[in-house]
Amino acid sequence: MGFLSTVFTSFGLVFLSHAVYSAYEHSLLLSSASSPASSASSSAIDLPIDVILELLISTLVTCAGIVLGSPQLRPIQWSVWAGKVEREGRKPGAWEEGVGNPFRSLDERLGFLDIRAQRKQFADWVRNGQGAQSKG
Structure with missing residues (x-):
């Protein structure tokens, strides 16, 4: 167009x-x-x-x-926009085009815990049965 x-x-x-x-x-x-x-x-x-x-x-x-x-409009509601950003992730050069997660640098700060990754590791640990074996 x-x-x-x-x-x-x-x-x-x-x-x-x-x-x-x-x-x-x-x-x-x-x-x-x-x-x-x-x-x-x-x-x-x-x-x-x-x-x-x-x-x-x-x-x-x-x-x-x-x-x-004009470019495609973004959703007005914060929850819709945040869900879309979470699903798509950040593509290379996406923030320069005005799309993507502007708070990505806050999520990836060094020296801070990645809670989502730890939750996933814990869920995998429980699913594999290691949590049941340690109880005895």
Whole structure:
């Protein structure tokens, strides 16, 4: 979708700049044709319908291009996001792209106990029957 979003955004911006230029030229044309006394009393300038339509359509096309090019949204709820991060883990270069676990460095601090690994070791130890043998 990268190419399509770039095309939409580019065409939208070109037509938006043309519409703004047309509105500016139209306002200059009306102000130079009228006398200074009448232009002071009339502050509103009526734009032609084609300029207004070009402004609206180019704005919509530009917005569509920006939305098509945006990355996938992340979940809003903390528990959903944390579960997704836990399942996927951290991929190489993932944090630079704005995804991944930002608290991974806290989980992997040296000198601190890894509780999850110890729980897994204990569960494996109990499953293998070593816990039942030591009781006697």
